[in-house]
Amino acid sequence: MKLLNLGILAHVDAGKTSLTERLLYAAGVIDEVGSVDDGSTQTDSLALERQRGITIKSAVVSFTIGDVTVNLIDTPGHPDFIAEVERALSVLDGAVLVISAVEGVQAQTRVLMRTLQRLRIPTLIFVNKADRAGAQYDGVLTSIAGKLSPAIVPMGLAGGLGSRSATFTPYGPDHHPHLLEVLTEHDDELLATFVENEKAISYDDLRRKLAVQTKQAVVHPVYFGSAITGAGTDALTEGIREFLPLAAQDLDAAVDGAVFKVERGPAGEKVAYARMFAGTAHVRDRLRFGDGGEAKLTALEVFGEPAATEVRAGQIGKLWGLADIQIGDRIGSSRHEGGGFFAPPTLETVISPVRRSDKGNLQVALTQLAEQDPLIDLRQDDLRQETYVSLYGEVQKEVIQTTLVTEFGIEVEFRETTTICIERIDGVGQAVEFNKKDENPFLATVGLRIEPAPAGAGVGFELEVELGSMPYAFIKAVEETVRETLGQGIHGWAIPDARVVMTHSGYSARQSHAHAVFDKSMSSTAGDFRFLTPLVLMTALKQAGTTVHEPMHRFRLEVPTDTTRAVLAALARLRAIPQVPALAAETSTLEGEIPAAAVYRLEQQLPALTRGEAVLESTFNRYHPVTGPIPNRPRTDHDPLNRRDYLLHVQRRV
Incomplete structure (x- = not known):
């Protein structure tokens, strides 16, 4: 079976979902073309999607073009839902970028095209809405060449622009001067042949070269038409079959897949959407995934193949039974690819239930929403009993609010949206507290040095003590607490990049009174290191400055x-x-x-x-x-910057 996993991307309201409907109708999957305005489309299933006429969650549908099965992924176009687009990109073989013939290249169009080019995803361009008043041909092509890529090839001529009778006529063998010009930019052999004997190059040769360069993501064929009337969509369908690469299908290799979407089923069970890159996964197989997770695959569905009992390389499937799986997990290996192609959200707000009795239910609901969108990034303030959520924009806030009402029956309200800052380390700082000395109430010795790290390096943890100087569980407790503590710096903002070195270590060995059992008060535990580490780290951080x-x-x-x-x-x-x-x-x-x-x-x-x-x-x-007054973020921990209060809270817990 030939497979192609195709993404439809666009700026909001360029007609991307309407194009999906038209392609499904042309393939015979649906009997009539749904309307975004009427809320009758196949891929916009959420109530808010139908109400607002925008795509919020990515959706997968299948259809065939000749002998090729296409899994089509309809992605959101609104910038607030860029995280959904990000996850879809990781599973694509090719893409169609939709542009409005009226508005032309828009802000989000440029963001998407830059990302497609960086990831080298083969891309066709479809200029939609040729039937709308104000539609342009030459102007849009000039805009595409200037703002997206000069390596474009118009595949035909648009006529009757701005009317319901708008048409698209594909170019034939007699029209290829521009095609030759673009292709020779990326093919020295073709250029040499052209220089020696132009007549030796046939139109079929150029068409094959165009297919090769499009699959290499260096050239982008451009089609015009209308998803509403169907003009130009037949030519686009043929272009998808001819110019975009098929999925690799290495069925004999070890299982390798990627999870790009997670949702909850009717009974609350977790359902993972996964693209398989290699191998075959069967029902009842035990699959490894993420950071050491493993579970039995209890059921599956494969898009484009009803009643399947296995999901093979190249296919997209819905998987049941993997309760701990997360978006970004790699199936078949212990890897989690949480890193993204787009910037993280830079806004946050406090969310609270309208009815105080919904407080516990809100936490459960938000946890499930965070499973579906990890970039929501919940932050719990246990001291003030508040929950923060991070956002891309105000529309996303409305979607969260509506989702909580419709799916969980919880009405919520938000505080004013604020900006998420970070802290960067200024210099080097170090501190140490010794076991059974000074004011250290914990049975642990911890010494740490903290230094700046390059932007994007993350938090690195290194040892200047011998690995065998104390039980590894204690060293691991220090490392985990360091990473957790750096989530809130001197001013309360996260410190994303730092180099932390453990310089001193020590512990009290397992002890007991004579003829008695283990006495915790005389012996070190991992808790001693977890409680002491924030005090030492923040002392060093104050010395370094942020x-x-x-x-x-x-x-x-x-x-x-x-x-x-x-x-x-x-x-x-x-x-x-x-x-x-x-x-x-x-x-x-x-x-x-x-x-x-x-x-x-x-x-x-x-x-x-x-x-x-x-x-x-x-x-x-x-x-x-930041220039001017330094913004401070309320701390959500027991504030290790205030030693007296910190010890009071921690020792009370102990």
Whole structure:
């Protein structure tokens, strides 16, 4: 069986879900094309998706093109749900990027295309909405070449733009000068043949070369049409079959798969969506996954193959029985690939139930939502009995709120959204507390040195003590507590990058009174090291010092030239750092950096400043030291920076 796992990606409202409906209709999977406006589409199954006309959760449907079975993944287009797109990308063989013929290349379109190119995912471009008033052909092609990639090949000519009779006529053998020009940019052998004898190159040769370069993700065929009327979709379907690569199917290799989505079934059971890259998994097989997990596969469903009892390389399946599996887990190995292609969310808010009696149920519900979207990143403040959730934007907040009401019957409210900062270490600090000395109430010796680490390096833990100097369980307890403690620095923000070295260690060996059993009060336990480590680490951290950094977005802003002065003034008030503007007769371009906290305010101000004609795109760029008052985040632990209170709480627990 030939298989292709295909992603449909686009900026919100470009017509991506409508295109999915049209492809399913053309393949005979559905009897009529569903409408996003009417809420009758196959892939938007959530009530809020149907209500708002947007895709929130990725969905998988199957259809056939000739002898090829296509698993089509419809992904969200709204920037607030970029995490869903991220997970879908990890399982794709190819993609179709949908662009509106009216709005052209939009902010999210550029983010998606950059990611597709970085991951070298073969991509076709479909310019949708050719039947809408204001649809363009040359203008959109120019925009695609300038903003997405110059290596594009128009596959036909659009006619009747802006009317229901809009058409798309594929180019034939007599039209290939532009095709030859693009292909020779990436093929020296073809260029040499062209120079020696242009007539030796046939149209069939060029078509085959186009297929090769498209599968290598260096060239992108472009189609025009309308998902509503069906114009151009037949040509696109043929392009999917001809130009995108089939899934590799190594059935004899060891099982290797990736989990890209997790949901709960009707009985509350966990269901994992997984793409198999190699091997075959059968019902009742014991599968390894993630960080050492293992469980029996109790049931499965395979998209495009009813009544299957196995999921093979190249296929996408729904798996039951793997209760501890998480999004990002690798099936068949002890790996968790939690790292993503997109920046983490930079906003957070406190969520609380409207009815106090729902407090316990809210924790259970949020835990299940975090299973489906790990980037929600719940943070529990046990001291104030508050729960924080991280977000990409305000729409995501509405989705969480509606989901909790419809699926769990819990009404919630949010506090004002705030920005998530981080702390970076300024210098080197070290501290040590010895067993049975000074004011150390714990039967443990811990010495730590903390140093800065490059951005993105993570938290590294190293030993300057001998590994056999004390039981490994105690060393592991120190390492785990170090990582946990660095979740809140001097000002309460996480420290994502650090080098921590254990410089001193010591413990009290297992002891007992004469003729008596083990006496915990005379012997070290892992708890002694877990309680002492935060005090030592924070003492060292205070010596090293930290600086709070706020997230900065890279922005690109197109505005009417006569409004540039007013927009620059607004950017200055929002602490943006613009570059020299690129002025033009009608539309000017401003680029630069702006604090993430100010992006939402800028979006609100732009319509009034630019008569509603501004086009803004912004993406996370880096973290930058905070200027002005240092923002502090309320601590959710027992505050090891305050030794007296910390010991009071900890010893009371003991």
